[in-house]
Amino acid sequence: MITVTGARKNYGDFAALDDVTLDIPAGTLTALLGPSGSGKSTLLRSIAGLERLDAGSIVIGGRDVTGVAPQKRGIGFVFQHYAAFKHMTVRDNVAFGLSIRKRPKAEIAKKVDDLLEIVGLDGFQHRYPAQLSGGQRQRMALARALAVDPEVLLLDEPFGALDAKVRADLRQWLRRLHDEVHVTTVLVTHDQEEALDVADRIAVLNKGRIEQVGDPVSLYDRPANDFVMSFLGSVARLGGQLVRPHDITLERSRDRAVAADAAVGSPAGVVEAVVERVVRLGFEVRIDLRADSGQRFAAQVTRGQADALGLTEGETVYARATQGPDAYELEPALAI
Numbered sequence: 001m002i003t004v005t006g007a008r009k010n011y012g013d014f015a016a017l018d019d020v021t022l023d024i025p026a027g028t029l030t031a032l033l034g035p036s037g038s039g040k041s042t043l044l045r046s047i048a049g050l051e052r053l054d055a056g057s058i059v060i061g062g063r064d065v066t067g068v069a070p071q072k073r074g075i076g077f078v079f080q081h082y083a084a085f086k087h088m089t090v091r092d093n094v095a096f097g098l099s100i101r102k103r104p105k106a107e108i109a110k111k112v113d114d115l116l117e118i119v120g121l122d123g124f125q126h127r128y129p130a131q132l133s134g135g136q137r138q139r140m141a142l143a144r145a146l147a148v149d150p151e152v153l154l155l156d157e158p159f160g161a162l163d164a165k166v167r168a169d170l171r172q173w174l175r176r177l178h179d180e181v182h183v184t185t186v187l188v189t190h191d192q193e194e195a196l197d198v199a200d201r202i203a204v205l206n207k208g209r210i211e212q213v214g215d216p217v218s219l220y221d222r223p224a225n226d227f228v229m230s231f232l233g234s235v236a237r238l239g240g241q242l243v244r245p246h247d248i249t250l251e252r253s254r255d256r257a258v259a260a261d262a263a264v265g266s267p268a269g270v271v272e273a274v275v276e277r278v279v280r281l282g283f284e285v286r287i288d289l290r291a292d293s294g295q296r297f298a299a300q301v302t303r304g305q306a307d308a309l310g311l312t313e314g315e316t317v318y319a320r321a322t323q324g325p326d327a328y329e330l331e332p333a334l335a336i
C-alpha cells in the first residue's frame with residue numbers, strides 16, 4: 001500500500017501538486033491519468049523520492065518514506081526514455097542493481113535468466129541496447145527495475161515513445177506480467193485507452209488535484225464530473241446534458257422518439273437534428289448531426305442499426321439519450 005497524504009509541490013507560484021491525497025492498494029496496477037501538465041509525473045517522482053514535497057507525506061508499506069532517499073525506498077523506476085548503459089550487454093544491464101548490491105554470482109545469473117524469460121528477452125542476453133528495438137529496450141528496463149525485488153514499480157509513460165501497435169502489444173504484456181508478479185505498480189499515462197485497458201484502478205488528475213479515483217468501469221459509467229466524463233471517452237451535449245455518443249438513439253418518427261423518451265423520463269428530451277455525415281468505422285457507424293439549436297454532436301450506432309435506419313445526409317432525425325438522467329451522476333451544477 002502506498003499512501004500519499006496532503007501532498008503539495010510548488011514551482012515558484014505554481015502548484016504542480018495541490019493537496020493530493022491518494023491510497024494505492026498493495027498488489028494493484030494503478031494508473032495516474034490526466035492531461036499534460038496535470039501533475040502526474042510530479043506525483044510519481046515524489047513517490048520515488050526524486051522530488052521533495054513542500055508539504056504532506058508518503059508512506060510505502062507502512063513506512064514513512066517522506067524524507068528517505070530514492071535508493072532506500074524499495075522502488076523500481078522506468079522512464080519513457082530508458083537510460084541503458086550502452087557499453088553493457090542486456091544481461092549486465094539487468095544484473096546491474098544486483099551486482100552493486102554484491103549479490104552472489106550464481107544468484108545473479110539465475111535471477112537475470114528468470115527475468116529475461118518473464119519479459120520475453122531470453123536469447124537476447126548478449127546483445128547491446130543499440131541492438132534492441134524500442135519495445136525490447138523498455139522490456140529490458142522493466143526487467144532491470146524488477147531485478148532488485150522492489151516493493152513498488154513506478155512507470156512514467158514507459159511506452160510513450162513507441163508506435164501505436166507496439167504500445168498496444170506492450171500494454172497487454174504489462175498486464176500479464178503484473179498478473180504474474182503482483183508487484184504494486186503505478187503507471188503514469190495521458191492515454192485514457194491505455195489506462196482503461198491495463199489498470200485495476202485509475203486516479204484522474206487535473207491541475208495538480210485528484211478529480212476521481214476508481215476502477216475503470218465505475219469511472220467510465222459514473223464519472224464524478226464533466227472533466228472526468230470528457231477525459232475518459234467521447235461525449236456529446238444533447239439538450240443540455242452530457243451523454244456518450246453510443247447512448248444516443250435516433251428515430252425517424254418524432255412521435256416514437258417522444259413516447260420512448262417519456263418512458264425513460266429523461267430531461268434531455270428529444271432533439272431534432274439534421275444528418276450532416278454518416279461515417280462507417282468498421283462495425284460502428286458515426287452519425288454527425290446538427291441540432292435545430294445549431295449545436296453539432298455525434299451519435300454512434302452499430303452497422304445493423306445504421307442499416308435499419310437507412311439515414312442519408314440532409315435528413316431530419318430525432319435524437320434522445322437512452323441513459324436516464326442519473327446515468328452519469330453528474331454534479332447538478334455541471335449538468336448545464
Ligand SMILES: Nc1ncnc2c1ncn2[C@@H]1O[C@H](COP(=O)(O)OP(=O)(O)OP(=O)(O)O)[C@@H](O)[C@H]1O
Pocket residue numbers: 011016034035036037038039040041042043190
Ligand atoms: N522543475 C520544474 N520547474 C518548474 N515547473 C515544473 C517543473 N517540473 C514540472 N513543472 C510544472 O509542473 C506541472 C506538472 O508537471 P508534470 O510533469 O507533473 O505534469 P504531467 O501531468 O506529468 O505532464 P506530461 O504528461 O506533459 O508529462 C507542469 O505545468 C510543469 O510545467
